[in-house]
Amino acid sequence: MSLVEALFMYLEMLESGVEPDNFTYPAVFKACALLRTLEEGMQIHGHVFKLGFQEDLFVQNSLINLYGKCRDIRNSRMVFEQMDQKTIASWSALVSAHANLGMWSECLGIFADMNSEGCLRAEESVLG
Numbered sequence: 001m002s003l004v005e006a007l008f009m010y011l012e013m014l015e016s017g018v019e020p021d022n023f024t025y026p027a028v029f030k031a032c033a034l035l036r037t038l039e040e041g042m043q044i045h046g047h048v049f050k051l052g053f054q055e056d057l058f059v060q061n062s063l064i065n066l067y068g069k070c071r072d073i074r075n076s077r078m079v080f081e082q083m084d085q086k087t088i089a090s091w092s093a094l095v096s097a098h099a100n101l102g103m104w105s106e107c108l109g110i111f112a113d114m115n116s117e118g119c120l121r122a123e124e125s126v127l128g
């Protein structure tokens with residue numbers, strides 16, 4: 001299935017009255033991120049609030065990634081800052097968002113923040 005088909009399936013779900021769940025949104029946001037469809041991603045982000053999934057860790061991480069890949073650092077950062085729980089995936093998505101824009105000093109600052117927060121060693125996020 002192509003990324004465009006995945007987005008159309010999501011729209012068909014909504015039109016047929018099938019409510020997406022917290023597992024649906026990360027896949028949809030990944031498709032939006034890879035297609036660089038920021039406007040559609042932002043509209044779907046609104047659905048997340050409407051259905052109450054804005055606090056879901058996987059949804060939040062996929063939003064950071066979406067906004068980062070679409071070069072919207074402000075919204076990427078906003079989602080990150082609003083998170084109650086941040087995982088290594090959250091931190092790594094934020095680093096990637098800044099790296100996509102060539103914001104290298106900010107990347108180093110985020111690594112320093114990771115260290116001060118007692119997160120996994122910063123090099124593990126780069127090395128996988």
